[in-house]
Amino acid sequence: MDASGDPAVAQEIAQSGVQTTYHRCAPDGGQSDAIAEGWARSTAPILAWLNADDMLLENCIPMVLAAFEANPNIDLIYGHSSICNEEGDVLGLHSAVKPVSNLIYRDNYISQPSCFIRRSALEKIGGIDKSLHYTMDWDLWLRLYDNGHEFMFIDEIFSNVSWVTDTKTSQISIKRYKEFAAILHRSQGLMNVAKGVVSSVLQTHGVYRDQTKWGDSLLPLYNGKPHATLPIINATETAQRRLECRFSKPTKDYVVSCKSGDITWDGATAWITFHTAIKAGECGVICIDAKNSSDDMKLIEAKWA
Structure with missing residues (x-):
């Protein structure tokens, strides 16, 4: 539901490969009105x-x-x-x-x-x-x-x-x-x-x-669970291969792994190089397993570099 009046939006939708049941580019009565119209045009x-x-x-x-x-x-x-x-x-x-x-x-x-x-x-x-x-x-x-x-x-x-x-x-x-x-x-x-x-x-x-x-107001991406399969989305505009993950402390009682990439450590920072570039809007997945459930290691942030 596009009320921007920008022809580039319609062009990007057409090039995205996303299949839509209904697509409208025109003024509307605001976001809530557009949502209601979109839902009314669908049957899901x-x-x-x-x-x-x-x-x-x-x-x-x-x-x-x-x-x-x-x-x-x-x-x-x-x-x-x-x-x-x-x-x-x-x-x-x-x-x-x-x-x-x-x-x-x-x-x-x-x-x-x-x-x-x-x-x-x-x-x-x-x-x-x-x-x-x-x-x-x-x-x-x-x-x-x-x-x-x-x-x-x-x-x-x-x-x-x-x-x-x-x-x-x-x-x-x-x-x-x-x-x-x-x-x-x-x-x-x-x-x-x-x-x-x-x-x-x-x-x-x-x-x-x-x-x-922002960092002070957010929860860690990972917070001491026994096991986590963690998808990190590529929210940049280009494909990325290298991910910097900053933890609260160096890994000791946890095993961090990535089936589709290689990991190197520098103190409390893990550098993950994926075998295949992660496209914009897609996820790179890392796994974290605890050897000692009493530990409280946290993943604070992830940067694509």
């Missing part, structure tokens, strides 16, 4: 939306579809999102994401690019609210939650999200905070609404708009 039983600067990881769709098939009572499935900067460096995981609870009334902790919903559940609550521009995702989760639909959190990375200084999330907008306050006011008193809005303003100033603080 599972729905989601993805912005042009975000990416789904290769393992995401098969994992999500298998989870829906195995759990017919579940209406919404979500996972982690990794975060990258303008250079394509993967800096960590979105720190707000957590398993579902009543805290969803205070904070939008579901990362929208990593969230998938049954069409049947959406139709029961009337779909997306076209009047909302900034908080339509949180509003959707809350209405599903309020109506007793079941959520499932999967502790895997589903998407990569680009945090740059001109993204919608980083904008200071009165309309944004009015929407945010109205959602908070459904379940919170005015004092908590005010606190929530102030907290959101500070977060926007201190995190989204200040790239030097």
